[in-house]
Amino acid sequence: MPTQHINLNIRGMTCQACANRIEKVLNKKDFVQSATVNFAGETAQIAFDDTRTTPNELIQIIEKTGFQAALPNTGQPENNHETHWRVWALLAMAAPFMLGMVGMMVGSHALMPPLWAQIILATAAQTYFALPFYRGAVASVRGGAANMDVLVSMGTVAIYLYSLGMVLAGYGSHHVYFEAGVMVLAFVSLGKYWEAKTKRGSLNALGALLQLTPREVLVYQNENWVTQPLDTIKIGDILRCVHGGRVAADGEVIAGEAWADESHLTGESQPIYKTLGDKVLAGSILSGSVDYRAESLGGDTLLGDMVAALADAQGSKAPIARLADKVAAVFVPTVLAISAITLILNWLILGDLTAALVRAVAVLVVACPCALGLATPAAMMAGMGVAVRHGVWFKNAAALEAAGAIEHIILDKTGTITLGKPDIVAIWTAQHIDETQLLQIAAAVERHAAHPWAVAIVAEADKRELADLPIENVNTVAGEGISADIVGMGNVKVGKLDFCGFRLPENLGSNIDNPNIWQIASLVAVSLNNQALGAFALADPLKPDSHAAITRLREHGIHVHILSGDHAATVQHIAQQLGLPEHMAHANQSPRQKAEFIQQLKQTGVRVAMVGDGINDAPALALADVGFAVRGSTDIAEQSADAVLVKASIQQLANGLFTAQATVRTIKQNLFFAFIYNLLGIPFAALGLLTPVMAGAMMALSSVSVLGNALRLKKQKF
Template sequence: MNDATRTANNDPYEVETDIQSNTPLAPKRAHLQLAIEGMTCQACASRIEKVLNKKPAVYEVNVNFAGETANVDYDPAQTTPEQVTEWVNKTGFVANLQAADSLFAKSDEDTATVYPWRLIALWVCLLPFLVGMAGMLVGQGMAWMPPVWIQFILATIVQFGLALPFYKSAWASIKGGLANMDVLVVIGTVTIWAYSTYLWLTHGDGTLSSLLQSGHAGGHGPAVYFEAGVMVIAFVRTGKYLEERTKKHSLNSIDLLLSLTPDEVEQQQPNGDFHNVALQAVQVGDILRAKQGSRVATDGVVISGAGWCVESHLTGESVPLKKEAGDVLLAGALVENGSLLYRVSAKGSDTKLGDMVQALSDAQGSKANLARLADRVTAIFVPVVVTIALVTFGLTWWLTGMVDTALMHAVSVLVIACPCALGLATPAAIMAGMGVAARHGVWFKDAQSLEAAGNIDTVVLDKTGTLTIGKPTIVDQVMVDKSLAVDDVLQIAASVEAHASHPLATALINAASERNLPLMTVTDISVIKGAGIQANIEGLGVVKVGTAEFANLTLPKLMPKVWQIASTVAISINDEPLGAFALADDLKDDTPQAITALQDAGINVILMSGDKQSVVDHVAGQLGIEQAYGKMSPRDKASQIALLQTAGHKVAMAGDGVNDAPAMATADASFAMFEGTDVAQHSASARLMGESLMHIDAAQKIANATVRNIKQNLFFAFIYNCLGIPLAAFGFLNPMIAAAAMALSSISVLMNALRLTRFKTEVELNNTVSNTQTDSKRLTKT
């Protein structure tokens, strides 16, 4: 077989074939993200999902209420993005396509200050009622309350003018077949307004003079409740406003990432001068300058100058990296020292930062499994609450004989019931957790991946490239055929291994290059998983490079100790062994710290490698890992992980090679190491953007904190409704208090989610302590 490619990383090899499959090709699948305007609670998101899921062309829909986005997978042969947008618009919302560069395009509308005029007008109308209620608190009775006709005018302006968005949303949700929270608000406040208007109009002799003279001063006039309806609408709208601000600013990690790129850059002109230009005007190939203290605006390559850059926004590692001519620069990097001239290689969404922003946006828009419970509850929430309110009204009227008391109890039930807190519980925590993870160099693929990582109790680690640096070197060799020099055997081995991508292969190729050994022409290349690689070299025959067994080599029993702890690569020609090389790979500097941190967190760490057992045992002994398995093929790893899952364990797998992909796909969660193969990164549920193994510890702890936060939010939301509705039904809460409590329930869920943004990893905590101690020493010396 010709032109085969190497499919292993640090594990053995596999034969690849070109056999054509008769299986029909899967339908094409396209993805789009929509920005949704007008959602007021989780029921709105559920309604959009319900409508789109009925369309045959739509495969999957995830609507994120907190992020106000919809991720849609559809068949491009059956529909278009414009058609999907139109379907959403018909449900009563406004959907806009998110273009590739839309996240990076800053419009005047995005940066302009928008004042909540409707909310301000609401509180202006509420002010006279607040004055009247203050009079009640200081013993003035109803003396400070405005006349009833003024109350009627203010309440009518609020009810049918300023509260118009509630009506639009309620009507749209009813048309969509799934009532939302605004339906409850509209029913409750309209009932209060209608009942109070009825009492006012039927009071006295019905003349205009009688209506205008009626009031609370002196204890005369009907007992109306206009203030209750106005206060409910004002409190609910205030809660929505604070909720929207929190979602768009405090929880929005994307905005923080986008702010890393400057609006203006220094661009070199044809005459060599530098002018400040807008970043959007920059093109690929332009030459820009980044000075000390500034941010790199685009991805690029340094053409002159030198400096130190911090790329913690992508890698999570705050150690400055030296950059000089020929080095790659990443958008958003901070130039800590020096000055750099670089040529733009990518801008906007095509940069590494752009890829991260898009990945984060998609991940935040996905839905965790814990959210399914909230979805099921919100789907029936409003009808159940309306039924409870009707029962409350009927029973209270029957027991007390007082229709106004019964009405207030029923309205309180309608107002205090809040599906918003349930709807926000999961997505708010997911948004915060995803942002924190991205800040620490961990890119979770979606919400389910983050949730799975938060529940793991076992981590399986590959060896080469995961625990070790992944750059082995030759430390010893043994030649069977004494007629061949070491360099001759190395040249043959490197010529075959040049068609592989394994770290051990790279080590042999580098060694040959250092000795100026030219590579030979090879043909008929085959990769054998679990063994090695073979090829034909004209004039020599079939060359095999791989394990000792594969090369038909039996090593002497009395070998130097290094052979017990080093990887072995053997070579043969026509099944006649030539010799073998011992290659050793150093552990990463922070590997022991990472293993200790995982074990301290109660995580069982297991080492699985394709290397020989003696090498695996040596590495495990250095790191204090009790379970270590050597000579594991990709299938063996996947099978062992499946056995752990059968025993009830939640398993995560970390690796960086193609041969790790089966195990990654089997595990509950998986982490692809930095600069791992494309297959590994696509198989993994999370990508680690730094070489440090501490990223795994950070990923697990952040995910665990996020899952705990979700559970806390769901518990609070359920308890709030389970306690609030009965208290309102029995008259312990009036509509005003119920409205305030309802608004606070959503805000409290968001505030709890915001606690995640203050999360610090063990490394950050250690750095904080170290910096504090350093500052203390300086003060002492001073």
């Protein structure tokens, strides 16, 4: 069916059960292909048939379940001022009770507020300040589920009504627990406020990215520089960015010079020098001043693309989150049953209804599944932000989780390990042709190829100002070479030796400074009508960071393989420079052979990642557990990959893998903490070792602790 993807902002969720409920309702609709709700990110990703429904209808479906939904660009921000006011008002109401409890710890009841004051404070808390909990509980039950609001509402209402009943029955202040209801509401509200502030602030990298472009920009109009809002800028406008300012759009420098900090986009920590003709990127900070022509705006810039990619990735759900989903689906009903059993058993065993009720309420409050619901998405959101900062864009949470378990990494050579900008270092020609003719013929065919070898040959021909030759019937064989018919000559092939159908003579290099160059260089052969015309030796130096990055990967226990279409001597020479064993470098690999190699590795039970940038890498990228494509490479390579490297850098790859490992570790720590919290908290509460007030404080701290652990990823150093 026709499919459209949409992201929605969702407000009103209080725990993972809420997210599960929305998912369940959406996925039941036959016009919805898939729906994923992220509790930590407060977003929903929906794939739907746009011929049968609209985004507004999807929003209405969500709102019928008791939540608020809006498109990212149209949704009104939550009234944080009101939320802030409610929290502080509840804490102020709880303060007299806190003072009284301190007095009770030293055996004095004198500091506890008078009974009439307790009743007023508790009644105000339950009849007004608890309304958000009631609304959430009613909407949840009406939708066929039970969430955290149900537990808190039932617990606080039960203890309030019991205490009020004791007063009306004439028992005075000896059997009342008004303080428990007020303090539970205060602590839980404070915890939710901290949680929301963390999720929407420091946890989510999207907010920071969206602030990277200036709201106003200097524009050259009518021979004057004027300040205008960014949203009025058009492609082609001449803009100015002064020292210390941020670039407003992707564009080309037409005047001035500056050093640009592009670390937010490329992960490159060192500033890059920009002058006439260089590209500048939106969000970059300049040291210097440049005038530039706007070429891409808003969502079409690299920054805009990054924001969209990060929003999609953070909204997705990792496979490891399914465990928490399954638990959350049955958790609240189970807790309600445990609370009822606690009430009955304690009443029967102790013979004290008051103590039994207090313990049952403590079970309800301590068992909130918030920490469980936040454990995975909070870590994923933080991890995604860290990866983006290092120049790695994971397409979804599943890809990041898989990257955390990678054991073997497959690297292409040209453009990945090497600079990808080879130079011609030697030329061999047949007896009946000279270098100029060979270059002219080869360049005519190679102009239709995108491989770095082709670029080097064409560049040399242009340098010598050689005339182009008319060709037709161009045919590319992935991983082998390219052929075409040159008018008046015949069929020309340029590529591997076997593809061109000949061997080079043994006396190559007798007339050059380094006779071994033909053994270690990359070779490009040229033939005409299957007869040898000549060959080029091209040298492509290693990137400065390749050796250090591969060493880091190996030190972390990751096995590194080189799979290259180049001939054996060149590949082994590169492997020696990198300190890799001979058996880890494989030459003369076709696209099919690369895919087969990965398949064989996977059959041994190991997790494999692949890095590539061309059409010939697409099968291997798709087959690997995680495929990394270089941004700006072929569309098919990027579509086949699970993640994108902003730069073809092994250091970026290493940072991405280590970020994924750290994220998976954090998720496991969070899940362990959440499970242990509930496994210990519920029996402690049932046995009377936790009061409702202590349970409320613990519940708030559990969510904040999980978020705090996730935030440690932002300070992770590799």
